[in-house]
Amino acid sequence: MEGLVNSRIIPIRTSCRWHYSVFLPTFSLQLRNKNLNKGQVWMMRRPKSLDSVAASIQPLEASTTGNTDNRQPSKEVLELWRSADAVCFDVDSTVCVDEGIDELAEFCGAGKAVAEWTARAMGGSVPFEEALSARLSLFKPSLAQVQDFLDKRPPRISPGIEELVKKLMARNTDVYLISGGFRQMINPVASILGIPQENIFANQLLFGSSGEFLGFDANEPTSRSGGKATAVQQIRKVKGYKALVMIGDGATDLEVSKFILTFFRYG
Template identity: 70%
Template sequence: MESLTLSARIVVRPIREFRSPLINPLRLKRPSKDLSFMAATSIPQAKASIGLHFNNTCPSKEVLEGWRNADAVCFDVDSTVCLDEGIDELAEFCGAGQAVAEWTSRAMSGSVPFEEALAARLSIFNPSLSTVREFLEKRPPRISPGIDQLIKKLKAKGTNVYLVSGGFHQMIQPVALHLGIPVQNIFANKLLFGSSGEFVGFDKSEPTSRSGGKAVAVQNIREVHKYKAVVMIGDGQTDLEGRKPGGADLFICYAGVQLREAVATKADWLVFDFQDLIKFLE
């Protein structure tokens, strides 16, 4: 079995949105249409107004201190750093988008164990190695507005940044490279393929492949590096689980893409725009 490992060089050129062609190191044939690594436009004000129904959109003094003093920040990727759910996009590319998206919704709400949902989704469309390569060339990730600036601010403060995701390492590497995050700071699942490139499963030894796994990943990060303060940022139930003893001290729910009420109500801080996090770093 083999897993696909990728790197990418991102070149940003400003037009209406931030766009850049994704140059694939696998040297696949470049499609005729323009490919873009895009940052979305600003979040509609209507979405932010939903926050009026929650009592955790204004951070407490303790939460602000925890945010400003964090040694490390762990970001979810799907619907947080990126606008899309990677597995849903891959499934849509393979013609199974709706069926897989329904499972994703259940997994993110916590109504089914994550490992069950992951296995079920992959079994619906069984992505081959060649399909994943083609997808990565034709469907570059779309990053959330403000995430570039936030990560630059964190790094300038000396805060370490990690990507902790239930998505796939192979699809997250280009995102990490674009944001200047070391590949070794990615904690995610790995797709496995046979000798002919056929899909044979996923690496079940990865903590992020099961419910509670993000908490384990964050705990490992903290223990290895002896961090005193760690923050987890994400949108789903598995991200909320990262706030456990020995794991993250704070959980910040980012609802700029998806608002999951059951998760948002339990967050230490609910934000709809990364600019809020940037503002309170200063």
């Protein structure tokens, strides 16, 4: 993360105008801002750590006016974080280092084929539900395999995430996990981070009475394209949040941008 803190932001031309900045939750080497309906979209390259994002949640007065060396987030970014009454995180390759389904598939002996489908799903070239079904059909994990995987491969949390979530919660900012991954694998992540189970929106693997794989619950909104946007809309409707931020890395995450204050694309 130190390299990113000291790095230079390169402005990228958008469809609207040039946008110059030296801020960002110091996440990034490149960024762009677009107004998509109600939401702002900040595009950024993946950092090694989210430590400086956590640092950006410090009180606004702690920042240095006129600072241009990228060591302190700008007032604009500080205000974005400070105004958020809820933050939603994608899980795979964002909160966690790995893509959960790829790791499970590799554990079950089908890693390469499943990883190829994952790349297509994240890029949005195929409907998410099609990609999810295709990936699971390649290895059909049993309940015993999933439990064995969880025992032997505990979640690898991305650097800085625990501190970031802790600081958000200390400010009474609600935190959610919204994922196309599986609840069985995300529950342990939520436990580590102290996120309530009811704040998880994810898919559910289904098993038979003998633990055999049956499929996934197609009624979960996150099981299909546009599902994360549906989950965000449900959250806003129930909770009445005015300023909701999401951090994610895939096409399904970007779909939420029109329903929230700000979307940070992490990747």
